[in-house]
Amino acid sequence: MGAPRLLVIQHDLDDSLNELAVPLVTAGLHIDTWDTWSRDTPPEPLAAFDAVLSLGGLASAADESRLPWLGAERQLLADALEADLPVLGVCLGSQILARAAGGTNYRAARAEIGWCQVDLEPEASNDMLLAGFPNQFQAFHYHYDTFDLPDHAVVLGRADELLQAYRIGEHAWGLQFHIEANPAVVYAWLGTYRSDMDQAGVDIDHLRAFTAEYFEQYRRLTWSVGETFAHAVHASAAKRGASAGHPPSR
Numbered sequence: 001m002g003a004p005r006l007l008v009i010q011h012d013l014d015d016s017l018n019e020l021a022v023p024l025v026t027a028g029l030h031i032d033t034w035d036t037w038s039r040d041t042p043p044e045p046l047a048a049f050d051a052v053l054s055l056g057g058l059a060s061a062a063d064e065s066r067l068p069w070l071g072a073e074r075q076l077l078a079d080a081l082e083a084d085l086p087v088l089g090v091c092l093g094s095q096i097l098a099r100a101a102g103g104t105n106y107r108a109a110r111a112e113i114g115w116c117q118v119d120l121e122p123e124a125s126n127d128m129l130l131a132g133f134p135n136q137f138q139a140f141h142y143h144y145d146t147f148d149l150p151d152h153a154v155v156l157g158r159a160d161e162l163l164q165a166y167r168i169g170e171h172a173w174g175l176q177f178h179i180e181a182n183p184a185v186v187y188a189w190l191g192t193y194r195s196d197m198d199q200a201g202v203d204i205d206h207l208r209a210f211t212a213e214y215f216e217q218y219r220r221l222t223w224s225v226g227e228t229f230a231h232a233v234h235a236s237a238a239k240r241g242a243s244a245g246h247p248p249s250r
Contacts, residue, residue, distance in 0.1 A: 003030040004050040004237035009073060011036050011057025011092060014192065019182040019219060021227030029233060036069040043083050050237040051086040053229070054093025056178055060145055061095035061105040070231075074100045080172070086232040087172035088129075088225075094174030095147050099167045102150035108162060112141035113160075113200045114207050115214070118164045118177060124156040129173050129228050130165060133221060135243050137179035138214060139164070140186065142193070146176070171232045180216070186211045 010016055017024065017031075024031060032049070034042045036057075046052075050101035056079065064070040075102035089097035095105050115138045124130040146162050146163045149155065156173075164176045170191050178185070190197065190207065199203065 004233045005030045005032060005048060006233060007042065007044075007046075007049040007052045008033045008092065009036065009042075009052065009054040010034070011055060011059060012059070013037065014188060015056045015185075016180075017053075018180040018185050018221045020180040020226045023223045024053075024230050027227060027230030028236070029230055030069070031124050036073065040069040041072050042076060046076055046083070046085075049085070050240070051088075051229075051233040052077065052080045053088045054090065054096060055180070056091030056093065056142070058240075059092060060107075061092060061099050061147070062145075070096065077101075081168060084169065084236075085172075086229065086236050088229050089174040090180060091141075091143055091176060092175050092179055095143075095145055097168070097172065097174045098147040098149055098153075098166070101153060101172075103153070104148045105145055106147070108144060108146035110162075111144045111200050112159065112162065112176075113143075113197055114141065114202045115210050116141050116159055116177070118157050118159050120157045120165070121155055123154050124165070127154075127156055127167060128171065128232065129167070129225060130156055132224055137221065138210070138218070139179065139221075140181040140218070142179050142189065143176065171236065173229075175225075179222050182222070183211055184214050 008017060008031055059067055074096055077087060081101060087097060099105050118137055118139045120133060120135050122132060135175050147168055154167045154250050155163060156167060166174050
């Protein structure tokens, strides 16, 4: 068998894997990208992939009537959950994953833009993806929507009343914050979305200063997520290969 194949779903040109790319590539994953702005359906059937990673984006997860790819992505993520494939949803991706699992999406009472504190739940201490995280940490946010989860989901983190991290099954996770963000992302979005940040009351000077001070610590969290998710992908691919009678990849 070759390297495990990871389908990355990218919704906007300015929201890619960013800092997550290096740990995933270093772990030996073969990465294919579905760019939803250029096509409404995945490039290949789900059966061609060993895992799915859905990134952030400007769309609302509930806007399926206007954006056909949203319905296609929700169904793909539902099928991935049914097939017990590793899945990671980031920001918009976490919202679509919640919807695919039976949850609901809606506008949050407040926008989260910039660096905000995430508080982990006790369940996170035994979670594969977040076990090495501190109980409280700063994460980069840029979203207006939130979601409710189905009863079978495990909540792993919150920011006050807003859900921030959860798990579905054994290895499908949603992170409402932008774990992939690095200084390049923050400063680029500061240029592109400055008016939105001003309207939301973001302290721009603090945003710049905190990014410069904190990015190395945040990069360690990003790499931890990337490496752990890649491990889950390798383990799942090896298990599926063994059940299909294929020898493990070397």
